[in-house]
Amino acid sequence: MDERARATGVHAGIAALLLPAYGWGMGGFGDLSSAGAAYAAAIAVFNAMLKFGGIAMAITAAICLAGKRVGLVVDAVVAGLCGIIMVGCSLIWLATGGGIDFQDIMILIFGGLFISGARRSWADYQSAGGARAAVVARAVTPKDPEAPHPASIRPASLAGAEDTEPPEGYLAALSKEKDEPPTANFE
Numbered sequence: 582m583d584e585r586a587r588a589t590g591v592h593a594g595i596a597a598l599l600l601p602a603y604g605w606g607m608g609g610f611g612d613l614s615s616a617g618a619a620y621a622a623a624i625a626v627f628n629a630m631l632k633f634g635g636i637a638m639a640i641t642a643a644i645c646l647a648g649k650r651v652g653l654v655v656d657a658v659v660a661g662l663c664g665i666i667m668v669g670c671s672l673i674w675l676a677t678g679g680g681i682d683f684q685d686i687m688i689l690i691f692g693g694l695f696i697s698g699a700r701r702s703w704a705d706y707q708s709a710g711g712a713r714a715a716v717v718a719r720a721v722t723p724k725d726p727e728a729p730h731p732a733s734i735r736p737a738s739l740a741g742a743e744d745t746e747p748p749e750g751y752l753a754a755l756s757k758e759k760d761e762p763p764t765a766n767f768e
Contacts (some may be wrong), residue, residue, distance in 0.1 A: 583650045585705040590645030593656055597639035600663070604631025623673040626666060627688075634663040653706035661699035667692025688713060 637659045645652035671689035675681060747754040 583648050583653070583730075586645040586652045587648055589656050589698075589702055589705070590647075593638050593642035593660070596660070596663075596695075597635055597642050599748045600631050600635030603636075604628055604635060617638060617677055619673055620677045623670040630663055630670075632667040634659065634666070638663070641672060646741040650704030650706065657699045657703040657706065660695045660702065664692045664697075664699060667695060673703055702737045734744055 629659070641652060641656045641659050644655055669692075671685045671692060674685045678685065741743050
């Protein structure tokens with residue numbers, strides 16, 4: 582079970598509820614009565630994305646909530662496509678709609694959030710052991726034996742460096758010494 586996929590499934594589930602609710606339940610977006618050709622085409626594409634993108638997000642949510650890592654790839658594709666459609670349609674509406682509309686700006690922002698979520702899902706898939714990680718894992722060589730701890734190496738500049746190492750290590754041997762350090766007495 583992949584916890585990243587499960588977390589993504591919650592967000593995909595929210596989108597799966599909202600997109601079709603707005604697309605089918607509220608009748609979609611826009612008034613085509615006075616729209617130009619590009620504006621009307623963008624509305625038709627956006628309304629189709631609401632309906633069918635919502636269904637695709639529901640499938641994505643089911644895969645992700647099941648803990649399948651492949652759900653991250655599905656989310657990257659579906660959320661990416663929905664986000665690109667949102668951004669593209671809102672830019673067309675802003676350019677040809679005769680002014681800046683708050684709803685167009687909100688759709689542009691949500692499109693950016695969908696694209697960001699798609700990028701995050703793809704990055705999570707790759708970091709969770711995607712196809713590249715499997716190839717790299719095969720190429721890894723076994724770990725070299727551990728190097729000795731620096732405290733267990735006696736420098737050659739010290740007297741008696743050629744002597745053998747104490748069995749318990751140099752620091753342990755140093756702690757057992759009873760010599761008191763010299764003191765400075767001024768009498």
